[in-house]
Amino acid sequence: MPVGMARDLEETGCSSSEEEEVEEGPEDHPCIMWTGGCRRIPILVFHAEAILTKDSYIRLIGERYRLSYKIVKTDSRLVRSILTAHGFHEVHPNSSDYNLMWTGSHLKPYLLRTLSDIQKVNHFPR
Known part of the structure; x- marks a missing residue:
């Protein structure tokens, strides 16, 4: 489930009392x-060259945390090509289990209120 990514990634941080630079780790x-x-x-930083290189290391993050999108x-x-190259998988447009929604029109306020903290929507349609 997408919620797991946010929790897993936040747990890798350090406590507020630590001021040392964090060493490089698996994340x-x-x-x-x-x-x-x-x-x-x-x-997440998206690299356009991922479409051409088909690098499995770049796909790792999306696949590891089962990240998804809908258009x-x-x-x-x-947008579909870049997200797929980064390991995201597409869900049905009626699904509510996604991390990123790319839309071609402005969303209604009631839909924006139903988004969870880890769900993101493009700011400018299209």
Whole structure:
């Protein structure tokens, strides 16, 4: 389930009393940047060259944490290709179990309120 990724990645951070630089560990990956105190907030970085290289190491993060996306009311082949190259899998447009939603129109406020903390939506449609 996508919620597990957020918990797993946050648990790799350090306590607030530690001020030392965190050593490199298994979560150091070219597609993850860390922000927040003691590297607690993961940010995924997408690399366009992943489409051409088909590098399995880049796919590792998406596959390991079972990250998913859905595309609604648009046909964004480039977005679909980049997400697939990073190990994300596509879910049905009616599914509510996803990490990223790419939409071609503005969302209704009630849909935005139903998003969980780990679900993200593109800010500008299309």
